[in-house]
Amino acid sequence: MNVLVVGAGGQIGTELIPHLQKVYGEDNIIAADLRPEIVEKLSQVSRAVMLDALDIRAYSQIVKEYKIERIYNLVALLSATGEKNPQLAWSVNMGALLNSLELAKENNCSIFTPSSIGAFGNDTPHKDTPQDTIMRPGTMYGVCKVAGELLSDYYYTRFGVDARSVRFPGIISNGCLPGGGTTDYAVEVFYDIIKKGEYTCPIPENTYMDMLYMPDALEACTQLMDADPSALVHRNSFNVTGMSFNPKQLFAAIAKRVPGAKFHYNVDPVKRDISASWPDNMDDSCAREEWGWNPKWNMESMIDDMLEAIRAKNL
Numbered sequence: 001m002n003v004l005v006v007g008a009g010g011q012i013g014t015e016l017i018p019h020l021q022k023v024y025g026e027d028n029i030i031a032a033d034l035r036p037e038i039v040e041k042l043s044q045v046s047r048a049v050m051l052d053a054l055d056i057r058a059y060s061q062i063v064k065e066y067k068i069e070r071i072y073n074l075v076a077l078l079s080a081t082g083e084k085n086p087q088l089a090w091s092v093n094m095g096a097l098l099n100s101l102e103l104a105k106e107n108n109c110s111i112f113t114p115s116s117i118g119a120f121g122n123d124t125p126h127k128d129t130p131q132d133t134i135m136r137p138g139t140m141y142g143v144c145k146v147a148g149e150l151l152s153d154y155y156y157t158r159f160g161v162d163a164r165s166v167r168f169p170g171i172i173s174n175g176c177l178p179g180g181g182t183t184d185y186a187v188e189v190f191y192d193i194i195k196k197g198e199y200t201c202p203i204p205e206n207t208y209m210d211m212l213y214m215p216d217a218l219e220a221c222t223q224l225m226d227a228d229p230s231a232l233v234h235r236n237s238f239n240v241t242g243m244s245f246n247p248k249q250l251f252a253a254i255a256k257r258v259p260g261a262k263f264h265y266n267v268d269p270v271k272r273d274i275s276a277s278w279p280d281n282m283d284d285s286c287a288r289e290e291w292g293w294n295p296k297w298n299m300e301s302m303i304d305d306m307l308e309a310i311r312a313k314n315l
Contacts, residue, residue: 075092156236182271205265
């Protein structure tokens with residue numbers, strides 16, 4: 001299985017690369033990113049190439065040269081960042097997806113493109129959010145995710161492209177800091193508490209959002225793609241989640257483990273409005289039934305692992 005990871009230098013990609021190497025073999029994974037410094041860094045752990053996913057000729061050349069059979073398209077401008085430049089967010093997010101789907105069609109590749117809880121909006125049921133429900137997001141990021149789900153389903157039904165995805169909640173990781181997402185606080189807090197002993201949160205203290213620890217997110221990426229297609233009623237895109245909490249609950253649990261830790265709030269209006277429009281918790285029963293989704297991490301075990309891993313970094 002020759003696998004290409006496009007946008008490999010982001011939060012998911014940097015940890016997906018070694019995960020894929022364990023599953024499919026080190027020599028079968030190609031990491032691609034737009035930024036030269038990131039490609040240089042990736043080349044230390046993987047075969048790596050520089051690629052602008054909006055350049056379909058260059059993209060096509062890499063797919064053919066490396067005989068790619070599966071594409072993980074991780075290219076995206078995230079929710080808060082996308083609101084600063086909606087036109088750029090649409091251009092990047094949809095341009096990279098459309099090129100990925102076209103090349104998957106032409107080269108008989110399977111393709112994974114993550115969707116998000118950002119695909120939901122104020123009109124969506126917030127508690128036990130169903131797999132199939134109203135989706136009218138209030139951000140350009142969310143609009144791109146809904147359009148991406150529909151486009152991926154179109155390429156499956158119209159051209160037979162094996163396109164699959166999950167709706168990721170906030171992903172918590174100790175590998176690298178996230179970049180411009182509304183759920184970033186749940187990662188940033190660990191770094192600031194260990195380094196400075198205090199953290200200022202941009203999200204209101206009682207705002208619930210679904211979260212997923214990175215090891216479970218990586219398993220979702222490979223487990224779904226390796227699932228028997230005949231068992232899949234849905235494809236684009238499955239609700240998946242591992243835990244749901246609000247900042248107040250997370251900080252209280254951290255404080256029990258870090259005596260003297262201090263927490264403050266300075267609410268960002270953009271992130272407040274975005275987070276309020278997202279589900280409190282999603283119903284992921286379809287993923288459990290159709291391809292055996294079964295996350296292993298909860299909030300308590302995640303906190304213990306995050307603190308241990310980040311302390312080991314000696315910040």
